[in-house]
Amino acid sequence: MYRSISDFMNSVATRNTGEPEFHQAVQEVTESLWEYLKKNPHYLEARILDRLVEPERMVIFRVPWLNDLGEVEINRGYRVEFNSAIGPYKGGLRFHPSVNLSILKFLGFEQVFKNSLTSLPMGGGKGGSDFDPKGKSDNEVMSFCQSFMTELQRHIGPVTDVPAGDIGVGAREIGFLFGQYKRIRNEFTGVLTGKALNWGGSLIRPEATGYGCVYFTEEMLKTKGESFDGKTVAISGSGNVAQFAAEKVIDLGGKPVTLSDSGGFIHDPDGINQEKLAFVMELKNVRRGRIEEYAKKFGCDHHERKRPWLVKCDVALPSATQNEINSEEAKTLISNGCGCVAEGANMPTEPDAVTLLQESNTLFGPGKAANAGGVAVSGLEMSQNAMRIQWSREELDEKLQGIMASIHNQCLRHGSDDGNVDYVRGANIAGFIKVADAMLDQGVV
Numbered sequence: 001m002y003r004s005i006s007d008f009m010n011s012v013a014t015r016n017t018g019e020p021e022f023h024q025a026v027q028e029v030t031e032s033l034w035e036y037l038k039k040n041p042h043y044l045e046a047r048i049l050d051r052l053v054e055p056e057r058m059v060i061f062r063v064p065w066l067n068d069l070g071e072v073e074i075n076r077g078y079r080v081e082f083n084s085a086i087g088p089y090k091g092g093l094r095f096h097p098s099v100n101l102s103i104l105k106f107l108g109f110e111q112v113f114k115n116s117l118t119s120l121p122m123g124g125g126k127g128g129s130d131f132d133p134k135g136k137s138d139n140e141v142m143s144f145c146q147s148f149m150t151e152l153q154r155h156i157g158p159v160t161d162v163p164a165g166d167i168g169v170g171a172r173e174i175g176f177l178f179g180q181y182k183r184i185r186n187e188f189t190g191v192l193t194g195k196a197l198n199w200g201g202s203l204i205r206p207e208a209t210g211y212g213c214v215y216f217t218e219e220m221l222k223t224k225g226e227s228f229d230g231k232t233v234a235i236s237g238s239g240n241v242a243q244f245a246a247e248k249v250i251d252l253g254g255k256p257v258t259l260s261d262s263g264g265f266i267h268d269p270d271g272i273n274q275e276k277l278a279f280v281m282e283l284k285n286v287r288r289g290r291i292e293e294y295a296k297k298f299g300c301d302h303h304e305r306k307r308p309w310l311v312k313c314d315v316a317l318p319s320a321t322q323n324e325i326n327s328e329e330a331k332t333l334i335s336n337g338c339g340c341v342a343e344g345a346n347m348p349t350e351p352d353a354v355t356l357l358q359e360s361n362t363l364f365g366p367g368k369a370a371n372a373g374g375v376a377v378s379g380l381e382m383s384q385n386a387m388r389i390q391w392s393r394e395e396l397d398e399k400l401q402g403i404m405a406s407i408h409n410q411c412l413r414h415g416s417d418d419g420n421v422d423y424v425r426g427a428n429i430a431g432f433i434k435v436a437d438a439m440l441d442q443g444v445v
């Protein structure tokens with residue numbers, strides 16, 4: 001048995017060399033579980049933590065495809081099937097040039113706890129490729145997706161592993177992937193979530209991560225007797241999560257003032273309203289343009305290659321990618337009076353920045369709790385597919401709000417101390433217990 005956190009982390013680092021993002025995710029979870037594990041040594045004796053950090057299966061494969069010039073291109077595909085103790089592997093596919101095993105293992109590991117928090121029967125997994133859909137034609141994206149699925153289909157299925165979207169994988173890519181699965185397997189099943197509405201998708205799925213993040217944040221604000229009404233909100237990203245987080249902030253009376261992409265961020269002090277957001281959705285989802293165009297269209301500032309956290313705000317919702325708030329940026333947020341940070345993205349806040357935010361009593365909602373709404377509605381999409389029914393928008397939105405409130409309650413139950421809530425500890429312990437107990441029940445497998 002391990003004597004200390006560093007003892008355990010040394011063993012993780014030795015077995016998983018060159019995987020900094022994975023180490024970062026495991027370190028955060030281990031730190032918040034350690035005292036709990038010492039009080040509950042049966043988990044340590046059964047080596048549950050050691051088993052949890054070891055994926056059940058990892059598949060890495062070649063993805064050859066032809067570009068529009070008829071040239072051969074080669075990418076690498078991955079699926080990390082992390083843990084199936086409480087249900088089939090479930091988690092997104094990411095297509096981005098930065099994708100590597102470390103990033104997918106960190107995402108898959110986080111997904112195990114996140115899916116557990118939703119209370120739905122879903123294990124954790126993640127996958128993707130270093131393919132970059134940006135700048136590719138629809139034909140090239142289809143060619144890549146078909147080649148990727150030709151291999152992936154051997155490993156997934158509606159009761160085995162059910163992927164969804166993530167960065168770079170939206171409705172278009174899910175369509176091409178589903179088409180190829182159906183063609184090879186000759187079956188129409190709920191093997192992917194995030195499908196279009198007319199062929200098995202769920203209402204509210206596109207909105208779910210962003211809306212869910214805002215519902216969770218509203219619950220956090222309520223603990224201080226506050227709400228979104230009248231609050232200035234800084235949001236990063238301008239993709240799926242950021243767009244629908246902005247929409248729900250506007251619905252609840254808040255004022256989003258920033259959005260970003262990898263080229264920089266826009267600052268609109270008058271606020272991004274529904275009409276301006278419709279422009280962003282068309283820009284990003286249809287024309288696939290850069291956020292800089294927003295600044296030109298609406299006459300506000302674009303800060304090239306910068307992130308939004310220097311802007312004064314009451315609430316920050318990082319919704320682009322991992323490690324996008326560092327400790328300097330956390331200090332700026334704190335000194336500008338930001339009272340709440342909730343992670344729409346996965347692990348956007350660096351560990352030192354999390355510590356600074358928590359020490360300054362800024363409400364801090366970690367991604368595995370705050371952005372669990374997406375996978376929760378994916379779970380509801382699986383249920384609808386299995387029952388061959390479709391719930392209404394109102395029913396699904398109500399279920400989503402109920403799930404986010406329940407995740408918040410679990411964080412309070414396991415993370416409250418002297419009037420303060422450590423949402424990181426609360427989410428990690430609550431997510432751990434369900435998976436760990438299932439693993440104990442199922443023996444050494």
Ligand code: NDP
Pocket residue numbers: 165166167168169170209237238239240241242260261262263319320321322344345346371372374375
């Ligand atoms: P999208 O691909 O729709 O959008 C991603 C956004 O982030 C884009 O604006 C993109 O800009 C920006 N971005 C990506 N990488 C970088 C980078 N390295 N530096 C700066 N900006 C970057 O993805 P999603 O909105 O789906 O995902 C965003 C985050 O939310 C991810 O962390 C994802 O894991 C997480 N998440 C998503 C869920 C979902 O349901 N979609 C569920 C739970 C979590 P550009 O276009 O210039 O690359």
